[in-house]
Amino acid sequence: MIEVQGLSKSYGQTLAVDDLSFGVRPGVVTGFLGPNGAGKTTSMRMILGLDRPTAGRALIGGRPYVELADPLRQVGALLDAHAVHGGRTARGHLRWLAHSNGLPDSRVDAVLDQVGLAEVARKRIKGFSLGMRQRLGVAGALLGDPPVLLLDEPVNGLDPEGIRWIRTLLRGLAAEGRAVLVSSHLMTEMALTADHLVVIGRGRLLADASTAEFIDRHGRTRVRVRAVDPDKLSALLRGPGSDLTAEPAEGGAWEVTGAEPERIAALAAANGVVLYEIAVQRDSLEEAFMRMTADSVEYRAVAA
Ligand SMILES: Nc1ncnc2c1ncn2[C@@H]1O[C@H](COP(=O)(O)OP(=O)(O)OP(=O)(O)O)[C@@H](O)[C@H]1O
Numbered sequence: 539m540i541e542v543q544g545l546s547k548s549y550g551q552t553l554a555v556d557d558l559s560f561g562v563r564p565g566v567v568t569g570f571l572g573p574n575g576a577g578k579t580t581s582m583r584m585i586l587g588l589d590r591p592t593a594g595r596a597l598i599g600g601r602p603y604v605e606l607a608d609p610l611r612q613v614g615a616l617l618d619a620h621a622v623h624g625g626r627t628a629r630g631h632l633r634w635l636a637h638s639n640g641l642p643d644s645r646v647d648a649v650l651d652q653v654g655l656a657e658v659a660r661k662r663i664k665g666f667s668l669g670m671r672q673r674l675g676v677a678g679a680l681l682g683d684p685p686v687l688l689l690d691e692p693v694n695g696l697d698p699e700g701i702r703w704i705r706t707l708l709r710g711l712a713a714e715g716r717a718v719l720v721s722s723h724l725m726t727e728m729a730l731t732a733d734h735l736v737v738i739g740r741g742r743l744l745a746d747a748s749t750a751e752f753i754d755r756h757g758r759t760r761v762r763v764r765a766v767d768p769d770k771l772s773a774l775l776r777g778p779g780s781d782l783t784a785e786p787a788e789g790g791a792w793e794v795t796g797a798e799p800e801r802i803a804a805l806a807a808a809n810g811v812v813l814y815e816i817a818v819q820r821d822s823l824e825e826a827f828m829r830m831t832a833d834s835v836e837y838r839a840v841a842a
Pocket residue numbers: 549552553554572573574575576577578579580581723
């Protein structure tokens with residue numbers, strides 16, 4: 539469990555994180571979303587005790603990071619996959635990390651297996667692709683078998699297979715009961731990976747909701763309909779007496795907002811309009827996010 543309470547960080551005149559409070563629960567993947575410069579990395583660094591907050595605090599399992607007796611057993615983090623010594627081998631790097639944290643060598647082999655690097659364990663890191671470096675970073679985060687994981691943009695620069703691997707891994711780690719916080723600005727990926735979302739803009743909390751709730755609240759739902767006789771359908775949807783909001787869409791279809799499909803189907807049947815397509819269309823996470831942030835002064839200021 540991570541608890542962020544009134545966390546703020548200023549760099550000179552820049553307020554990078556502004557009175558941020560949220561929790562990261564065990565058993566779910568929490569996506570940490572926000573545009574570039576929103577304050578995600580700064581927040582994660584403060585949770586990990588790498589930056590000192592100007593105000594507020596962040597607790598991991600009820601304690602600030604600096605007070606954790608065995609930090610690697612409490613929390614695993616992937617911040618910057620390039621921050622490793624290229625001259626070391628993958629195994630050497632993990633053994634060094636294990637030894638300096640009082641962890642047994644057996645964990646090194648276990649995590650190398652878990653991230654699929656066992657075959658290249660004795661190769662030097664400088665020859666690793668970005669995807670291999672990300673896997674090594676994840677291996678380091680998993681070394682202490684921690685109940686809490688923080689990953690900053692873990693899918694950046696990965697190919698589709700690598701992205702899928704991270705997604706499956708994170709969902710599996712949450713299913714084991716761990717608290718997983720993962721930042722990203724890739725909406726489609728977050729929609730597939732995160733059960734819960736913490737959205738920030740200009741350092742401030744904009745939303746803290748389940749992914750489904752977030753899309754429900756900020757996205758639109760439309761019903762797409764097509765009829766054998768398009769003129770009859772058009773007259774029904776837009777003619778006098780209709781209280782529906784309908785817009786023409788491609789392929790001769792209409793998109794109706796503000797009415798359930800049952801009502802539209804019943805109305806069509808009652809008026810002898812034969813439908814051959816009726817489908818509910820929900821906004822994607824990306825569309826919901828764009829709609830929400832379009833209304834947010836914070837975001838507009840960031841985007842400008
Ligand atoms: N060490 C620093 N010194 C001065 N300003 C900083 C420092 N670190 C971050 N900032 C500023 O704080 C703000 C938040 O940056 P941060 O990197 O936390 O955002 P982010 O959401 O992680 O963005 P990105 O998606 O681009 O990584 C930005 O305006 C950034 O320029």
